[in-house]
Amino acid sequence: MKLASLKNGRDGKLVIVSNDLTRYTDAGRVAPTLQAALDDWENIAPALNELAQGLETGSVPVERFHEREAASPLPRAYQWADGSAYINHVELVRKARNAEVPDSFYEDPLMYQGGSDAFLGPRDDILMPQDQGWGIDMEGEIAVITGDVPMGVAADEAGDYIRLVMLVNDVSLRGLIPGELAKGFGFFQSKPSSAFSPVAVTPDALGDAWKDNALHLPLLVRYNGKPFGQANAGKDLTFNFGQLIAHAAKSRPLCAGTIIGSGTVSNKLNGGPGKPIAEGGDGYSCIAEIRMIETIENGKATTPFMSFGDTVQIKMKDGDGRSIFGAIEQRVAKYEH
Amino acid sequence: MKLASLKNGRDGKLVIVSNDLTRYTDAGRVAPTLQAALDDWENIAPALNELAQGLETGSVPVERFHEREAASPLPRAYQWADGSAYINHVELVRKARNAEVPDSFYEDPLMYQGGSDAFLGPRDDILMPQDQGWGIDMEGEIAVITGDVPMGVAADEAGDYIRLVMLVNDVSLRGLIPGELAKGFGFFQSKPSSAFSPVAVTPDALGDAWKDNALHLPLLVRYNGKPFGQANAGKDLTFNFGQLIAHAAKSRPLCAGTIIGSGTVSNKLNGGPGKPIAEGGDGYSCIAEIRMIETIENGKATTPFMSFGDTVQIKMKDGDGRSIFGAIEQRVAKYEH
Numbered sequence: 299m300k301l302a303s304l305k306n307g308r309d310g311k312l313v314i315v316s317n318d319l320t321r322y323t324d325a326g327r328v329a330p331t332l333q334a335a336l337d338d339w340e341n342i343a344p345a346l347n348e349l350a351q352g353l354e355t356g357s358v359p360v361e362r363f364h365e366r367e368a369a370s371p372l373p374r375a376y377q378w379a380d381g382s383a384y385i386n387h388v389e390l391v392r393k394a395r396n397a398e399v400p401d402s403f404y405e406d407p408l409m410y411q412g413g414s415d416a417f418l419g420p421r422d423d424i425l426m427p428q429d430q431g432w433g434i435d436m437e438g439e440i441a442v443i444t445g446d447v448p449m450g451v452a453a454d455e456a457g458d459y460i461r462l463v464m465l466v467n468d469v470s471l472r473g474l475i476p477g478e479l480a481k482g483f484g485f486f487q488s489k490p491s492s493a494f495s496p497v498a499v500t501p502d503a504l505g506d507a508w509k510d511n512a513l514h515l516p517l518l519v520r521y522n523g524k525p526f527g528q529a530n531a532g533k534d535l536t537f538n539f540g541q542l543i544a545h546a547a548k549s550r551p552l553c554a555g556t557i558i559g560s561g562t563v564s565n566k567l568n569g570g571p572g573k574p575i576a577e578g579g580d581g582y583s584c585i586a587e588i589r590m591i592e593t594i595e596n597g598k599a600t601t602p603f604m605s606f607g608d609t610v611q612i613k614m615k616d617g618d619g620r621s622i623f624g625a626i627e628q629r630v631a632k633y634e635h
Numbered sequence: 636m637k638l639a640s641l642k643n644g645r646d647g648k649l650v651i652v653s654n655d656l657t658r659y660t661d662a663g664r665v666a667p668t669l670q671a672a673l674d675d676w677e678n679i680a681p682a683l684n685e686l687a688q689g690l691e692t693g694s695v696p697v698e699r700f701h702e703r704e705a706a707s708p709l710p711r712a713y714q715w716a717d718g719s720a721y722i723n724h725v726e727l728v729r730k731a732r733n734a735e736v737p738d739s740f741y742e743d744p745l746m747y748q749g750g751s752d753a754f755l756g757p758r759d760d761i762l763m764p765q766d767q768g769w770g771i772d773m774e775g776e777i778a779v780i781t782g783d784v785p786m787g788v789a790a791d792e793a794g795d796y797i798r799l800v801m802l803v804n805d806v807s808l809r810g811l812i813p814g815e816l817a818k819g820f821g822f823f824q825s826k827p828s829s830a831f832s833p834v835a836v837t838p839d840a841l842g843d844a845w846k847d848n849a850l851h852l853p854l855l856v857r858y859n860g861k862p863f864g865q866a867n868a869g870k871d872l873t874f875n876f877g878q879l880i881a882h883a884a885k886s887r888p889l890c891a892g893t894i895i896g897s898g899t900v901s902n903k904l905n906g907g908p909g910k911p912i913a914e915g916g917d918g919y920s921c922i923a924e925i926r927m928i929e930t931i932e933n934g935k936a937t938t939p940f941m942s943f944g945d946t947v948q949i950k951m952k953d954g955d956g957r958s959i960f961g962a963i964e965q966r967v968a969k970y971e972h
Binding site: 308337374375376377379382397400402406408409410411412413414415416425426427432448449450471474477479480481482483484485486487488490491545546548549550551552553555556633635 | 712716737752762821824825
């Protein structure tokens with residue numbers, strides 16, 4: 299089953315989208331918003347599933363689905379907690395800011411509490427008051443939306459609480475990160491609003507691509523129209539979503555609608571850092587990584603962070619080349635107060 | 636105007652509470668929940684105010700208000716961002732964990748993104764799987780709920796977006812903090828669910844006690860039934876709520892219903908750390924502070940963190956000795972998975 303929230307008020311209008319992303323049917327008579335569906339998932343999911351079947355067989359009213367009309371599946375959420383499951387990204391980014399990879403990394407996930415009150419839509423501009431100095435970067439990631447998760451859930455049971463899977467652009471302000479982390483309280487201003495894919499998908503609808511609480515397909519990132527990354531989200535991850543959810547729920551329950559992110563998807567190449575796609579590698583899901591590799595190889599970073607007008611596209615294709623989640627497509631633009 | 640959310644489903648039932656906290660009237664015909672009211676405050680606040688006047692004059696149906704029936708005013712919220720406005724607390728707690736107070740502290744607020752998906756009610760037990768080693772502590776604070784705040788708002792305009800004021804118990808797990816902060820991503824497991832006062836109050840209803848975007852009254856903390864703290868929230872604060880909101884909104888807008896906290900209220904005494912109430916001081920709003928002072932004075936901390944069965948009460952009285960927000964009253968108890 300594939301769900302989307304068409305832009306409508308603060309929380310969008312819940313619709314069910316066809317597997318090929320061309321059509322939708324209104325889910326309003328079952329649940330007005332995705333949060334409402336998640337709040338009562340056990341009762342509501344069967345009715346949504348029935349509508350989804352009707353959508354495929356043509357037995358319910360359908361409309362043309364336009365990705366550009368979608369808000370993020372949860373336009374605002376009660377929780378956005380982002381992990382850092384891909385060690386390659388952690389190693390490169392920490393090197394880039396002269397920070398250590400903590401010894402505990404392999405057993406204890408890195409995770410930060412993100413702002414969840416005002417997400418961007420998948421086609422919304424990334425509005426920033428300035429583009430120089432703040433180090434505007436994208437981070438291509440996978441995320442899951444959970445049901446109600448009890449405090450203390452075990453990692454091998456936590457996967458049962460995954461309701462939906464989607465893609466994320468976790469916009470990051472690299473220029474603000476070092477100063478902010480030096481204060482000791484984690485990210486705040488350096489993590490502005492994130493954007494999610496137009497469509498969220500139930501794990502069962504992902505088929506073989508979803509196993510061991512992870513998504514095993516390349517995350518396709520284009521930067522200014524050119525292929526930039528195709529790292530496989532099923533490779534080189536130290537923690538799966540079961541482990542990330544269990545980490546988040548160690549000392550508190552998680553409310554239905556909690557979004558847990560994977561961190562930037564990143565693959566190694568022969569045990570070391572990867573190469574650009576143009577050089578036969580799988581590229582990167584953020585600019586910080588290529589800058590670090592440039593620094594290692596040439597002594598300095600030459601790829602700049604994003605400026606006004608730069609664009610990013612993040613999507614994922616199934617085995618037959620069809621887009622699964624729709625595309626995040628964003629442009630950096632000037633915010634006028 | 637005083638508002639509360641009676642326990643009812645996930646988001647409570649919005650009621651208007653009389654100034655003396657003895658009666659309420661249902662606000663359901665105006666807005667079912669506090670979040671719904673905040674989402675359309677300009678249109679809804681006038682109708683709520685009218686009901687509040689009717690409640691005082693007896694022209695609307697009333698019921699007896701019991702604080703124990705209240706959830707936190709927002710039982711779950713889209714954002715909980717907690718500052719650290721009181722330098723005395725920052726100095727003492729950082730000394731306690733051998734961390735530096737950052738040089739930037741006086742111009743750049745400390746603030747962390749907290750979990751907002753599952754708050755405790757003001758009389759709910761603080762359920763934890765263990766009481767030894769985790770260092771369970773309370774933190775008595777002031778918090779405000781904002782309307783929609785535009786990105787980049789100036790500190791001297793940010794106060795205009797404050798809709799409501801309330802008290803907080805920002806439960807903290809001191810035993811988990813050093814390890815978590817060492818990882819560099821801020822608090823997560825070390826900040827479990829917080830609880831808020833039964834009643835949230837509009838700034839205008841606070842009279843002279845609300846000025847310069849701060850609340851100028853003592854925060855009364857009782858620990859296991861004995862007076863523990865009476866630090867004045869209007870003293871020794873480095874940042875007011877206008878400055879904290881502006882900090883939070885530097886790189887993103889804030890959605891209506893955002894909660895911004897002051898950090899633990901803490902007063903100096905003659906320019907240095909305070910004394911216990913029993914010794915003529917104003918005491919403390921958390922246990923970590925008294926432990927640090929014990930360490931400074933006697934070489935080791937003797938007051939333990941909270942164990943199962945320990946209780947905390949947090950409230951505030953107006954000039955006539957009447958409770959303004961109702962009382963947070965919580966007991967630490969064992970969580971059974």
